[in-house]
Structures are given as structure tokens and as C-alpha cells.
Amino acid sequence: MDKKSREYEVCPCRHVSRGQIEDFIRETKTTDLKEICEKLNVGNKCGGCRETILQIVDEIMA
Numbered sequence: 214m215d216k217k218s219r220e221y222e223v224c225p226c227r228h229v230s231r232g233q234i235e236d237f238i239r240e241t242k243t244t245d246l247k248e249i250c251e252k253l254n255v256g257n258k259c260g261g262c263r264e265t266i267l268q269i270v271d272e273i274m275a
């Protein structure tokens with residue numbers, strides 16, 4: 214699946230999609246990775262998706 218798709222599962226550990234992360238950042242204006250991970254319950258298992266979450270933050274805030 215296209216990694217830019219809203220359905221793309223950014224975090225397979227927590228089953229969180231790109232769209233869910235994008236909406237959370239837009240709605241809450243949260244750009245802090247730690248806060249996103251805590252509040253959305255994402256990126257807090259293996260941590261492998263954190264780099265991608267940071268990229269999504271950058272894209273949305275750009």
C-alpha cells in the first residue's frame with residue numbers, strides 16, 4: 214500500500230493508520246512525539262514507527 218495513503222498502517226504494533234495520526238495532529242495541534250505516542254497509544258511498543266510519525270508531523274506543520 215502507498216505509504217502516503219490514509220489507510221497505511223504506520224504502526225503495525227498498535228494498528229494505527231496514517232489518517233488517524235494526521236487527524237490527531239491537526240485536531241490537537243500536538244507536535245511533540247512523546248505526547249502523540251502517549252495520547253494516541255502509538256509508537257510505544259517497538260518504536261520502529263516513530264521516525265515516520267515525526268515525518269508526518271513535519272509534513273502537516275510545513
Ligand code: FES
Pocket residue numbers: 223224225226227255256257258259260261262263
Ligand atoms: S511499529 Fe509502532 S511501536 Fe512498533
